[in-house]
Amino acid sequence: MTVGGSPIPWIIGCGDVGKRIVGRCVAYGVRPAAVVRSEESAAACNSLGGEAVCHDLDEAGPAAGLNLDAARVIYLAPPPGEGVTDPRIRRFLDRHGDGIARLVLVSTTGVYGDQGGEWIDEDTPAQPTTDRGRRRLDAERTVIEWASRTGGGYAILRVPGIYAEDRLPLARLRRGMPVVREDQSGFTNRIHAEDLARICLAALDVDHAALVLNATDGHPTTMTDYFNRVADAVGLPRPPQVSLAEARNVFTPGMLSYALESRRIGNRRLLDTLNIALEYPDIDDTLARVRTANG
Numbered sequence: 001m002t003v004g005g006s007p008i009p010w011i012i013g014c015g016d017v018g019k020r021i022v023g024r025c026v027a028y029g030v031r032p033a034a035v036v037r038s039e040e041s042a043a044a045c046n047s048l049g050g051e052a053v054c055h056d057l058d059e060a061g062p063a064a065g066l067n068l069d070a071a072r073v074i075y076l077a078p079p080p081g082e083g084v085t086d087p088r089i090r091r092f093l094d095r096h097g098d099g100i101a102r103l104v105l106v107s108t109t110g111v112y113g114d115q116g117g118e119w120i121d122e123d124t125p126a127q128p129t130t131d132r133g134r135r136r137l138d139a140e141r142t143v144i145e146w147a148s149r150t151g152g153g154y155a156i157l158r159v160p161g162i163y164a165e166d167r168l169p170l171a172r173l174r175r176g177m178p179v180v181r182e183d184q185s186g187f188t189n190r191i192h193a194e195d196l197a198r199i200c201l202a203a204l205d206v207d208h209a210a211l212v213l214n215a216t217d218g219h220p221t222t223m224t225d226y227f228n229r230v231a232d233a234v235g236l237p238r239p240p241q242v243s244l245a246e247a248r249n250v251f252t253p254g255m256l257s258y259a260l261e262s263r264r265i266g267n268r269r270l271l272d273t274l275n276i277a278l279e280y281p282d283i284d285d286t287l288a289r290v291r292t293a294n295g
Contacts (some may be wrong), residue, residue, distance in 0.1 A: 008032055009204055010068060012092065013077030014045050014052065017106070017162065020197035021074060022050040035063065035077075057088050062095040069099035072204045075143075076106050079135035086139040093146045102153040103143060104203045106196075109160045109189060109214060111137045115263035117187050122158075122212050122269055130257045140212075147210065155203035155211040159196060160189035160265065163283065165290055167193055169227060173236045178250060181241045185222035186262025191215050192280035202274040211273065218267035219282040223259065226283065233287035234294065 009025065011018045014034040025032040026049035033051045036042050042052035055063035057077055079086035089105075097103075110133035111126040128134045140156050147154045179185065191199075199215050221229075224241065231238045242250060247259055271277065280286050 008072075009201070010035065010071050010073045011050075012057075012073060012075045014041055014050070015076065016164075016167070017193055017196055017200070018074075018076050019044065019048055020193055021200055022048045024197055024201060026050070035066065057092055066096060067099075068096050070101050071099065072102045072104075073100050074104045074106070074200045074204065076200075079139055082131070084131050084134040084138065086135050086142065089139045090142045093142065097146050097152070098150055100150070100152050102155075102204060103146070104155045104157065104200050105139060105143050106200065106215075107140050107156050107158050108133065108136045109158045109216070109263070109265055110261070111140065111158060112263055112265075114186075114261040117262040117264060119264045119266060121266060122214055129261065132254075132257065144210075153209040155206070155208070155213065157196075157199060157203060157213055157215040159215045160191060162193050162196060163190050163286065164193040165286060165293070168230050168234070168290070170230075170234065170236070173227065173231050173234075173239060176237070176240065178240045178242045178247070179224045179227050180244055180247050180259050182222060182224045184244045185224035186259060187220045187264045188223045188226060188258065189216045189220045189263070189265045190226070190283060191217050192278070192286060195278045195280050198276065198279070199270070199274065202276055206274055208273065213270045213273060214265050214267060215270055216265045216267045217278055217280065217282055218265070220264040221283070229283060229287060233290050 008030050009032050011021055011032055011034040014036045022032055022045055031049055031051055034045045035055050036045060036052050037056050042054050045052040053066055079088055111128050112120055112124055113127045113129040126137050128137050143154050196215060228238045
């Protein structure tokens with residue numbers, strides 16, 4: 001049985017995007033397999049029509065019953081939360097990688113670091129400025145080393161902020177948490193979670209042995225503009241604005257790391273290479289759906 005011409009995929013790490021991939025596979029008439037950490041995640045995956053294997057990727061030893069010979073794998077598991085490397089994916093590929101035919105790695109556009117708001121593409125050198133970005137770049141390099149060693153094919157998807165109708169920053173808006181002043185706010189990029197699920201499946205099947213693609217919707221805005229648009233769409237007050245200097249004192253370290261990076265990323269290579277059109281072309285399209293749903 002195949003999805004888009006490819007063997008049934010294995011999904012490593014089945015959170016929100018993984019569940020959306022499972023749903024799409026089931027809609028195509030196939031039952032994908034997933035490696036998950038908890039019994040709760042396994043039950044959620046199975047309820048959608050997938051087949052889950054419980055295994056902690058940080059445990060010693062290979063996962064029992066995990067046969068990935070000739071498999072196509074979508075790797076969604078994040079790196080550990082600290083350090084500048086990703087031992088998790090290295091361990092996974094050392095134990096299970098020899099038989100994998102193709103691997104799609106979900107990485108991050110954070111590997112580009114701060115680009116001063118300039119337009120960039122896949123040819124822009126990676127130069128992460130945060131440990132979060134360095135961990136993801138290490139994962140990319142691990143996949144490339146694996147492919148060189150085994151002859152497996154890969155697609156690295158550099159993903160920005162993921163949003164959906166049920167993945168909007170409503171809690172932050174309700175708490176009245178501040179954003180950077182509009183004239184100092186950096187550019188951010190996004191992709192809808194459903195489009196990312198489609199992109200992952202398309203990247204499994206495309207006839208390219210080695211790919212690096214920016215998985216964005218191609219319509220960046222400033223972070224402040226994004227929060228304002230969401231607030232307007234759901235009828236919440238726009239967030240207060242602070243200077244970038246003030247943000248250094250009031251933002252969480254994670255939020256500050258996003259605020260200090262600015263880049264605009266197109267998606268022409270993604271659309272051309274995978275020969276797809278996005279179902280959710282920009283944030284305005286999604287927010288219009290939110291307005292309609294809210295009456």
